[in-house]
Amino acid sequence: MTAPSLYAAIDLGSNSFHLVVMRSDGTHLQSVECKRELVRLAAGVDADTGKLTREARNRALRCLTHFRDALHQVPTENITAVGTSAFRRLVGDVRFLHQAETALGQPIRILSGEDEARYIYRGVSQGRDENARxxxxxIGGGSTEIIVGQGRQSEVVASLDLGCVTLTSEFLSDDRLTDAHLAACEAMVDEQIASVRDRFVGVQWDDVMGASGSIKAVSWALSNLGLIHNGVIERDQLDRLHPVLTQAESQQQLSQLLELNPRRIAVFAAGYIILQRVFHAFDLTSMRISHQAIREGLIDEMVEPALQKSALG
Known part of the structure; x- marks a missing residue:
């Protein structure tokens, strides 16, 4: 019997950095270690220069150094690190990219939005019905991915250049949210969705899955308000949450109303708006939560050749 192997995926997102270490016995994957640090990289990218602020740079490098310490038991060939939306914006900061790879001790592959979408779909679909559409x-910090596929194969993908961090910075940074704030944000989201909606015309699906911290936060908020009881987000209940965003006098009060961590509430409204507008644009009635996403997709890609080799004997 083949000895279990360790695999690690590092997902350097626009809002948080994640590290997952998993063990493969040739048949199953088992989680060994998970780390998450709130870095808010997207909020630290200067739109004019494409460079990071000193504070964001220091947060990122400190996190990557911590991650490096957790990788010493994982074979180098079984480690993959990717940067997503915020890294795509850092075209003018080559120095930071070098510093990041040095701090992590690994090369960092910058994914296109569509490649990011394909890995997300692969991760979400892992272990699920191979025939289901x-x-x-x-919903990430700097981009939003929409994918339809069958089994583990993505077919139609779209990556929107907006996320909960970037939308918050542009429209929802005031302590008290107003209808005007929300309307401006919604108009931007609707415009972006409309630009890709034609790709999905005539495309069918049986199941709807959401995979991100923003979507989980909405599910938790709905549960805390007594609007849902099984974690599944329903459109009618989702719409009922909308007026709560402007009823709160401050972000702190909103955090208390929804019983959510203050750090999550800072970008909650933007994530909620993206989710709600997607529900309406694609006529979704409900969405289940996936606890698998891009990191599991990255590991699945590394493990697959080993499984194929094992199957061939």
Missing amino acids: RFVLD
């Missing part, structure tokens, strides 16, 4: 949504 699936709609998958992931």
Whole structure:
């Protein structure tokens, strides 16, 4: 019997950095270690220069150094690190990219939005019905991915250049949210969705999955308000949450109303708006939560050749 192997995936997102270490016995994957640090990289990118602020740079490098310490038991060939939306914006900061790879001790591959979407779909679909047609949504800090596929194969993908961090910075940074704030944000989201909607015309799906911290936060908020009881997000209940965003006098009060961590509430409204507008644009009625996403997709890609080799004997 083949000895279990360790695999690690590092996902350097626009809002948080994640590290997952998993063990493969040739048949199953088992989680060994998970780390997450709130870095808010997208909020630290200067739109004019494409460079990071000193504070964001220091947060990122400190996190990557911590991650490096957790990788010493994983074979180098079984480690993959990717940068997503915020890294795509860092075209003018080559120095930071070098510093990041040095701090992590690994090369960092910068994914296109569509490649990011394909890995997300692959991760969400891992271990699920191979025949089901699936709609998958992931709301990140700097981009939003929409994917439809069958089994583990994505077919139609779209990556929107907006996320909960970037939308918050542009429209929802005031302590008290107003209808005007929300309307401006919604108009931007609707415009972006409309630009890719034609790709999905005539495409069918049986299942709808959401895979991101923003979507999980909405599910938790709905549960805390007593609007849902099984974690599944329903459109009618989702719409009922909308007026709560402007009823709160401050972000702190909103955090208390929804019983959510203050750090999550800072970008909650933007994530909620993206989710709600996607529900309406694609006529979704409900969405289940996936606890698998891009990191599991990255590991699945590394493990697959080993499984194929094992199957061949």
